[in-house]
Amino acid sequence: MMRRNKICGILNLTESKSAIDPxxxxxxxxxxxxxxxxxxxxxxxxNLTTAxxxxxxxxxxxxxxxxxxxxxxxxxxxxxxxxGGLFFFSDPRLDRRANRYSAEGDxxxxxxxxxxxxxxxxxxxxxxxxxxLCAIDVQAIxxxxxxxxxxxxxxxxxMENIDNDDQNTACLTIDxxxxxxxxxxxxxxxxxxxVYMNMEIYLLKTELLTxxxxxxxxxxxxxxxxxxxxxxxxALPSNGFEYTGYMKNIHSVRSFYEANMDMLHDSNLLALxxxxxxxxxxxxxxxxxxxxxSSDVTDSLIANGCIIHGEVAHSVIFRNVLIEKKTVxxxxxxxxxxxxxxxxxxxxxxxxKNVRIxxxxxxxxxxxxPIVIEKNSVISRIVEGDFTRLTNIxxxxxxxxxxxxxxxxxxxY
Amino acid sequence: MGKLTRTIAKPAVPxxxxxxxxxxxxxxxxxxxxRTIGVVTQYQPLELNSHIGNGAHWGLDHKxxxxxxxxxxxxxxxxxxxxxxxxxxxxxxSYIDSHHPTYLLILSxxxxxxxxxxxxxxxxxCKKASATVAVIHVPLDEASRFGxxxxxxxxxxxxxxxxxxxxxxNLASMGIYIFSWDVLRRYLTESHATGQNMDDFGKNVxxxxxxxxxxxxxxxxxxxxxxxxxxxxxxxxxxxxxNPDHELSIRDKHWRIxxxxxxxxxxxxSKDARVQESLxxxxxxxxxxxxxxxxxxxxxxxxxxxIKDSIVMANTVIGKHVVIDHAxxxxxxxxxxxxxxxxxxxxxxxxxxxIVGGLNDEAE
Numbered sequence: 001m002m003r004r005n006k007i008c009g010i011l012n013l014t015e016s017k018s019a020i021d022p023x024x025x026x027x028x029x030x031x032x033x034x035x036x037x038x039x040x041x042x043x044x045x046x047n048l049t050t051a052x053x054x055x056x057x058x059x060x061x062x063x064x065x066x067x068x069x070x071x072x073x074x075x076x077x078x079x080x081x082x083x084g085g086l087f088f089f090s091d092p093r094l095d096r097r098a099n100r101y102s103a104e105g106d107x108x109x110x111x112x113x114x115x116x117x118x119x120x121x122x123x124x125x126x127x128x129x130x131x132x133l134c135a136i137d138v139q140a141i142x143x144x145x146x147x148x149x150x151x152x153x154x155x156x157x158x159m160e161n162i163d164n165d166d167q168n169t170a171c172l173t174i175d176x177x178x179x180x181x182x183x184x185x186x187x188x189x190x191x192x193x194x195v196y197m198n199m200e201i202y203l204l205k206t207e208l209l210t211x212x213x214x215x216x217x218x219x220x221x222x223x224x225x226x227x228x229x230x231x232x233x234x235a236l237p238s239n240g241f242e243y244t245g246y247m248k249n250i251h252s253v254r255s256f257y258e259a260n261m262d263m264l265h266d267s268n269l270l271a272l273x274x275x276x277x278x279x280x281x282x283x284x285x286x287x288x289x290x291x292x293x294s295s296d297v298t299d300s301l302i303a304n305g306c307i308i309h310g311e312v313a314h315s316v317i318f319r320n321v322l323i324e325k326k327t328v329x330x331x332x333x334x335x336x337x338x339x340x341x342x343x344x345x346x347x348x349x350x351x352x353k354n355v356r357i358x359x360x361x362x363x364x365x366x367x368x369x370p371i372v373i374e375k376n377s378v379i380s381r382i383v384e385g386d387f388t389r390l391t392n393i394x395x396x397x398x399x400x401x402x403x404x405x406x407x408x409x410x411x412x413y
Numbered sequence: 414m415g416k417l418t419r420t421i422a423k424p425a426v427p428x429x430x431x432x433x434x435x436x437x438x439x440x441x442x443x444x445x446x447x448r449t450i451g452v453v454t455q456y457q458p459l460e461l462n463s464h465i466g467n468g469a470h471w472g473l474d475h476k477x478x479x480x481x482x483x484x485x486x487x488x489x490x491x492x493x494x495x496x497x498x499x500x501x502x503x504x505x506x507s508y509i510d511s512h513h514p515t516y517l518l519i520l521s522x523x524x525x526x527x528x529x530x531x532x533x534x535x536x537x538x539c540k541k542a543s544a545t546v547a548v549i550h551v552p553l554d555e556a557s558r559f560g561x562x563x564x565x566x567x568x569x570x571x572x573x574x575x576x577x578x579x580x581x582x583n584l585a586s587m588g589i590y591i592f593s594w595d596v597l598r599r600y601l602t603e604s605h606a607t608g609q610n611m612d613d614f615g616k617n618v619x620x621x622x623x624x625x626x627x628x629x630x631x632x633x634x635x636x637x638x639x640x641x642x643x644x645x646x647x648x649x650x651x652x653x654x655x656n657p658d659h660e661l662s663i664r665d666k667h668w669r670i671x672x673x674x675x676x677x678x679x680x681x682x683s684k685d686a687r688v689q690e691s692l693x694x695x696x697x698x699x700x701x702x703x704x705x706x707x708x709x710x711x712x713x714x715x716x717x718x719x720i721k722d723s724i725v726m727a728n729t730v731i732g733k734h735v736v737i738d739h740a741x742x743x744x745x746x747x748x749x750x751x752x753x754x755x756x757x758x759x760x761x762x763x764x765x766x767x768i769v770g771g772l773n774d775e776a777e
Contacts, residue, residue: 036679037695076676266681266698273678283674287663288430288692288707290655298686301679304431304695305664307657317679 008122009048013060014106028062030130036303051138055084150239155201424522445530449478497612543627547589559585
């Protein structure tokens with residue numbers, strides 16, 4: 001029998017990211033570092049490849065460099081075989097400075113590359129993004145799809161206490177038979193409502209998807225694929241597939257922070273990283289992490305390659321982080337290559353990559369509003385909220401700043 | 414090394430939490446631009462084979478060349494079991510010839526060091542040598558444990574003594590040789606024809622080269638070099654390796670030591686954990702007290718357990734209130750709650766997959 005590529009995967013990276021600024025100022029959501037050593041794109045890539053999907057198209061308006069740098073040939077996910085592989089489709093209309101959900105729509109990008117679907121010779125296509133952090137069994141969606149005889153299957157998560165400030169998230173109305181009956185934005189819900197959150201994961205026949213794309217472009221070429229699929233699940237007989245595992249909608253700095261903190265609970269970590277599938281990521285050669293005599297580390301996740309002399313509690317530390325003596329780091333996320341000078345005190349802080357915190361600096365955020373320090377910044381001596389000198393500070397710190405009394409700080413771009 | 418090498422080859426023995434001994438030689442090759450490597454092995458090769466794979470982890474998966482595992486095999490000429498280091502080369506002449514080398518670099522897989530073999534090759538070329546032996550200065554009172562080279566003022570070797578009682582110099586052979594392949598090839602094939610014993614480089618080949626007036630030179634290496642051939646030396650080398658200022662500078666990005674890196678989540682230190690002066694690797698769950706120890710990948714350590722001056726290899730599970738002191742614990746070992754393994758001047762060793770303690774033990 002001829003080898004048939006049953007499911008083709010689409011990574012739709014046209015995702016709203018303005019609320020995660022400044023972490024996403026120079027990278028798409030897909031490249032956000034997560035849980036000490038991963039990037040968000042590792043999750044859909046693992047979801048797809050674990051299910052035997054070996055042809056994956058990555059469609060984006062955004063800067064591909066950071067994604068390409070991480071994924072390369074897709075070797076870590078077994079995508080460098082003679083079959084299929086990873087295909088990148090970047091929209092030439094990409095405006096790097098705009099850095100926002102494109103008003104142009106991404107549908108044309110799909111239409112211009114529709115040959116990809118034909119060449120994949122796949123019977124089904126599964127579409128997913130990177131902001132709905134999950135570890136999902138795609139083969140289970142396919143089995144459900146076939147058994148239920150739906151045209152489109154959409155994945156949802158049943159939940160309470162949603163973040164109803166995210167206008168890009170939709171909730172489904174599902175009837176007793178599991179059919180999709182309606183869709184409305186999460187902002188129209190009360191926080192306490194029990195909702196079926198649309199995880200923006202769709203499975204449908206490839207033939208149907210290409211037909212939808214062609215028709216969609218004919219009607220309005222400035223449309224988004226996600227809008228098109230929203231219309232499809234209402235117009236066509238569509239079923240919901242309930243995902244029961246760990247899920248987090250990464251739509252804001254706070255949700256990104258919470259997702260990292262969630263991983264400090266063993267049950268979440270195991271469910272997401274070592275549950276029904278093991279998440280793969282780009283492997284780096286780093287030395288083991290060294291803990292000195294003066295270190296005191298508890299309730300924390302730490303990657304390889306770090307040197308730790310200070311006190312760390314309830315934090316997530318990425319690769320190659322240096323924490324000097326007499327520092328206190330609490331409830332924070334420190335990305336790779338950052339260093340924290342001696343005597344510094346950091347609570348509820350997110351340090352992006354390669355940040356340098358000078359000795360005796362003090363940064364105190366809150367759980368609801370963690371302070372974000374942009375990539376490659378150097379921060380020194382902020383004592384009791386008195387910002388004496390700041391460089392390259394992102395938006396979040398100015399927010400914190402605005403709530404406090406008079407400070408002066410300088411932007412150096 | 415007894416327990417640790419019962420089922421795996423010595424070069425595959427873990428070192429420093431996330432390396433295997435052979436990673437140092439392979440990374441040195443990769444960093445030195447050596448692109449064609451044959452790994453000669455005949456004892457317990459499974460672990461070594463799966464570790465090395467196609468060499469991609471060391472950047473050695475080249476279009477031509479790369480890493481080839483050379484194992485003894487039967488042929489029409491009879492069994493090709495390797496009788497010694499040089500004999501193994503003789504048995505693999507066709508592999509070596511197929512790559513048309515001018516020079517052959519011989520390494521042993523059980524030393525911990527960083528070395529640029531290109532420097533040594535330049536030295537070999539410059540001296541127009543037939544063979545070059547890398548040497549290191551050892552303390553004179555330890556010299557009788559090594560193969561000792563005596564050289565003239567131009568570094569030419571004039572005398573070689575294997576483990577001499579009264580060493581004339583302190584230049585010890587590191588077991589690293591560069592040969593001009595045409596010369597070595599001639600000696601190996603001719604000796605085979607005439608029945609002369611040419612099985613071992615140190616015992617046979619180098620003395621024969623000297624006796625025949627070949628130019629054999631000693632290349633002096635200055636740097637960290639450690640033979641980890643015994644349990645004590647393995648333990649000592651690991652304990653010294655914990656120090657971030659160790660001479661090997663493992664964090665130096667200009668000469669990285671690569672290894673096969675399985676994907677595992679970051680390690681987690683629980684609220685009860687206390688880790689001091691130790692190295693910890695991805696995938697661990699630590700709830701106990703770790704003092705001056707190396708904990709490898711995916712090790713689980715329960716609350717109340719104390720690990721001191723020890724090496725715990727990958728995938729070991731340690732229950733609660735376990736005491737491990739002055740010990741080397743092999744991969745996949747299991748410790749029941751309250752188990753104790755305490756060594757002293759002689760290091761305690763727990764073998765691979767060994768189960769320590771259990772329901773029948775009195776847990777008090």
